[in-house]
Amino acid sequence: MCIAIPAEVLEIKDDNIALVDYGDLQQEVRIDLVDVKVGEYVLVHVGFAIQKLSREEGLQTRQVFKDVYAAMEE
Amino acid sequence: MAGGMEIRKALDEIVDRDYTFMHICGTHEASIARSGLRSVLPEGLKIVMGPGCPVCITPQGEIDAALELAAKGCIIATYGDLMRVPGTNGSLDTCGGDVRVVQGVHKAVEIAKEVPDKEVVFISVGFETTAPTVAATLLTEPPENFSILCSHRFVPPAMKFLLEQGEAKLDGFMLPGHVCVVTGYAMYEQFKVPQVVAGFEPEDILLGLYMLVKQAKEGRADVENAYPRAVERMGNQKAMKMLYEVFEPTDVEWRGFPVIPDSGLKLKPKYEKYDALKKFGVEIKHVEKNSACICDKVLRGIRDPTDCKLFGKACTPRKPVGPCMVSHEGACRIWALYNQKR
Numbered sequence: 021m022c023i024a025i026p027a028e029v030l031e032i033k034d035d036n037i038a039l040v041d042y043g044d045l046q047q048e049v050r051i052d053l054v055d056v057k058v059g060e061y062v063l064v065h066v067g068f069a070i071q072k073l074s075r076e077e078g079l080q081t082r083q084v085f086k087d088v089y090a091a092m093e094e
Numbered sequence: 095m096a097g098g099m100e101i102r103k104a105l106d107e108i109v110d111r112d113y114t115f116m117h118i119c120g121t122h123e124a125s126i127a128r129s130g131l132r133s134v135l136p137e138g139l140k141i142v143m144g145p146g147c148p149v150c151i152t153p154q155g156e157i158d159a160a161l162e163l164a165a166k167g168c169i170i171a172t173y174g175d176l177m178r179v180p181g182t183n184g185s186l187d188t189c190g191g192d193v194r195v196v197q198g199v200h201k202a203v204e205i206a207k208e209v210p211d212k213e214v215v216f217i218s219v220g221f222e223t224t225a226p227t228v229a230a231t232l233l234t235e236p237p238e239n240f241s242i243l244c245s246h247r248f249v250p251p252a253m254k255f256l257l258e259q260g261e262a263k264l265d266g267f268m269l270p271g272h273v274c275v276v277t278g279y280a281m282y283e284q285f286k287v288p289q290v291v292a293g294f295e296p297e298d299i300l301l302g303l304y305m306l307v308k309q310a311k312e313g314r315a316d317v318e319n320a321y322p323r324a325v326e327r328m329g330n331q332k333a334m335k336m337l338y339e340v341f342e343p344t345d346v347e348w349r350g351f352p353v354i355p356d357s358g359l360k361l362k363p364k365y366e367k368y369d370a371l372k373k374f375g376v377e378i379k380h381v382e383k384n385s386a387c388i389c390d391k392v393l394r395g396i397r398d399p400t401d402c403k404l405f406g407k408a409c410t411p412r413k414p415v416g417p418c419m420v421s422h423e424g425a426c427r428i429w430a431l432y433n434q435k436r
Contacts, residue, residue: 022120022271022272023121036230050200053226053230053333054330065272066224068230071333
């Protein structure tokens with residue numbers, strides 16, 4: 021339930037809505053809980069960004085997820 | 095970060111007696127079971143799951159309240175995990191009402207805007223990670239036909255209960271990473287036992303276990319952070335501020351636990367108009383458990399899922415008896431899925 025996925029902010033659409041990129045999937049999420057700019061990374065939980073991540077951390081965590089999914093498909 | 099093999103070797107060297115640590119997070123349990131992590135731990139080192147699945151710890155009386163709201167004609171919007179949790183008479187997926195699975199609370203509000211002549215109730219479960227998303231939504235003034243069944247819980251009061259009661263004989267806690275993303279971990283410093291905030295990869299969990307054993311062995315009782323890529327000591331202050339703008343602590347029952355002081359959230363008077371219980375005159379009733387299901391003991395960390403007579407027989411993921419077999423985050427469901435034996 022507390023699962024959270026890192027994503028890159030591509031576009032701020034409104035005060036509290038941003039288009040984010042998870043790697044292969046883009047989605048509009050709510051950004052009420054964080055102050056973010058385009059190009060920054062966030063951790064997304066139930067459609068809301070709950071914290072900012074550094075770019076390096078975001079990419080690192082995303083790679084881990086990719087590895088896990090790749091392993092599951094083998 | 096050191097690789098899993100190195101941490102495992104270090105664990106083998108450091109474990110000198112029996113240790114039992116508890117994690118409080120379904121995502122931790124899923125990672126542990128999926129990776130088969132328990133099978134590589136040294137003899138004597140045990141990691142048990144506590145009350146870390148929001149769906150599992152939601153008492154039956156609250157499921158019954160959701161069913162009553164569906165029977166009154168409300169559209170019920172819920173996370174998918176709650177659909178099959180048995181209430182006293184059926185579950186949301188079989189109740190015949192208009193029940194819709196949503197990604198989050200904001201999607202439930204979208205439904206309310208699409209059908210202004212219908213009442214939409216969001217079943218608002220979840221720990222500190224999730225509650226701020228609901229607070230943020232209520233702060234943006236959803237329509238009048240929207241309300242929530244407020245079933246949020248806070249982790250630290252349950253830990254306090256477990257420590258005071260002592261039945262699980264714990265040497266320390268692995269703290270839930272994404273709860274701590276929001277709350278930080280300063281509030282856990284009140285507990286005088288070893289605690290480590292851990293991430294969700296098998297390596298993160300092994301590292302967390304190593305740090306816990308080291309603390310216990312050295313007789314320290316600190317809160318250490320093994321998930322610094324996402325967690326800061328004070329968490330997300332903006333999210334916490336929004337949470338307390340909308341909610342205040344209240345005493346609530348957890349499944350498997352008695353009423354725990356200040357462990358739940360209720361809407362502050364200004365936001366009471368979004369309280370589905372008040373709006374529709376529904377009461378939460380205490381329901382005595384009457385089956386052989388031992389979810390209550392599993393949630394307190396004193397029994398393993400495989401200790402249950404029903405596990406894998408009368409109670410399976412296909413035909414669950416208790417909530418721990420329903421939710422993807424429930425210990426029983428996870429153990430059944432990954433054929434976990436100990």
